[in-house]
Amino acid sequence: MHFDIAPLDAELGRALQHKLDRKTKPLGSLGMLETVAQKVGQIQQRMDPAIAFPAMLIFAADHGLARAGVSPYPSEVTAQMVQNFLAGGAAISVLCRAHGMSLRIINAGVNASFAPHALLIDCPLARGTANSLEGPAMSLGQVYIAIETGAAVLGERAQLGATLVGLGEMGIGNTSAAALLMARLTGEPIERCAGRGTGLDDAGLARKVTILQQVLDKHAGVTEPLDVLAAMGGFEIAMMVGAYLAAAARRVVILVDGFIASAALLVASRINPAVLDYCVFSHCSDEAGHALLLQHLGAQPLLRLDLRLGEGSGAALALPLVQAACKLLNEMASFDEAGVSDSDGNDAGGKAGGA
Numbered sequence: 285m286h287f288d289i290a291p292l293d294a295e296l297g298r299a300l301q302h303k304l305d306r307k308t309k310p311l312g313s314l315g316m317l318e319t320v321a322q323k324v325g326q327i328q329q330r331m332d333p334a335i336a337f338p339a340m341l342i343f344a345a346d347h348g349l350a351r352a353g354v355s356p357y358p359s360e361v362t363a364q365m366v367q368n369f370l371a372g373g374a375a376i377s378v379l380c381r382a383h384g385m386s387l388r389i390i391n392a393g394v395n396a397s398f399a400p401h402a403l404l405i406d407c408p409l410a411r412g413t414a415n416s417l418e419g420p421a422m423s424l425g426q427v428y429i430a431i432e433t434g435a436a437v438l439g440e441r442a443q444l445g446a447t448l449v450g451l452g453e454m455g456i457g458n459t460s461a462a463a464l465l466m467a468r469l470t471g472e473p474i475e476r477c478a479g480r481g482t483g484l485d486d487a488g489l490a491r492k493v494t495i496l497q498q499v500l501d502k503h504a505g506v507t508e509p510l511d512v513l514a515a516m517g518g519f520e521i522a523m524m525v526g527a528y529l530a531a532a533a534r535r536v537v538i539l540v541d542g543f544i545a546s547a548a549l550l551v552a553s554r555i556n557p558a559v560l561d562y563c564v565f566s567h568c569s570d571e572a573g574h575a576l577l578l579q580h581l582g583a584q585p586l587l588r589l590d591l592r593l594g595e596g597s598g599a600a601l602a603l604p605l606v607q608a609a610c611k612l613l614n615e616m617a618s619f620d621e622a623g624v625s626d627s628d629g630n631d632a633g634g635k636a637g638g639a
């Protein structure tokens with residue numbers, strides 16, 4: 285399991301910024317869109333980057349820890365939402381249609397079986413993880429298989445021409461797994477990592493925090509990223525780790541979604557920090573720990589819409605911004621081309637006919 289991720293070319297980055305600086309706008313005035321355009325250019329090693337065949341992958345799995353009562357919804361909802369994704373009725377189904385993204389659902393380990401479907405990639409590791417209150421959620425062997433599987437799924441999309449991927453997830457209880465990974469890998473107290481998830485009330489959140497602290501105590505001393513993932517992670521999260529690393533290794537632009545997606549990226553970044561160069565952070569979720577997690581990742585999210593849905597929704601919503609950033613870089617006139625004077629007062633040779 286090795287992912288060869290090249291660092292981005294700093295010289296190309298400067299050339300792209302120079303191209304942006306010559307566009308007919310005050311210096312830096314397109315803000316984060318300039319950063320995005322520059323990053324996509326560096327990832328694609330092109331002065332005229334473009335997004336072809338954007339793909340959304342939703343990884344779904346169940347969590348043994350959900351039996352402890354850490355979510356207001358029952359685990360059955362995971363399988364029911366997978367069916368909803370396949371039928372085209374979920375929020376992410378609508379957003380993928382609206383934004384021209386292909387969609388595939390990966391059964392990473394849901395506690396149900398599914399009939400074959402054109403949108404379903406059926407490769408479960410088990411019918412849900414074990415309860416991390418009692419022992420490791422999964423074996424180290426399962427972690428390795430999950431990472432390889434996530435990488436293979438990503439590889440297939442890249443081979444079909446995808447140059448950008450959004451990674452989403454579905455799994456009742458997975459805000460707990462994500463909070464546990466965040467707490468152990470960053471050293472933050474669990475109170476700063478755990479949130480209301482799908483909508484716990486104050487008493488429910490207090491109970492969740494108590495249970496998650498018990499899980500952390502059960503796995504005290506586990507600190508290596510893959511061991512932490514085995515002890516307290518989930519099958520969908522482990523597959524996302526492989527998909528992130530494989531996307532970066534293949535120079536595919538990654539749109540990062542919400543809290544769980546960012547926790548999976550945190551694990552991936554502890555395996556190979558260069559993966560972060562290939563990420564565009566779509567949004568800051570309403571889930572309590574997400575803002576702090578983004579800080580740990582050194583991330584500046586594009587949007588703040590108070591979303592707390594998951595399933596790749598924030599990533600799909602940010603896709604048009606990435607496309608717009610590329611088009612601005614490619615299609616805007618420069619000061620020279622438009623005959624507009626720049627900030628040094630250089631007029632561009634009077635093309636526009638100014639006297």
Ligand SMILES: O=C(O)c1ccc[n+]([C@@H]2O[C@H](COP(=O)([O-])O)[C@@H](O)[C@H]2O)c1
Nearest residue numbers: 355455457459481482542543569593594
């Ligand atoms: O992406 C987020 O920031 C996010 C925040 C809160 C909830 N979710 C979704 O809600 C589910 C997990 O919530 P919970 O309460 O069951 O742990 C899972 O299916 C996630 O996709 C997602």
Ligand SMILES: Cc1cc2nc[nH]c2cc1C
Nearest residue numbers: 357361454482593594595
């Ligand atoms: C209905 C529902 C839809 C979801 N989509 C992602 N997580 C979810 C959790 C629930 C409960």
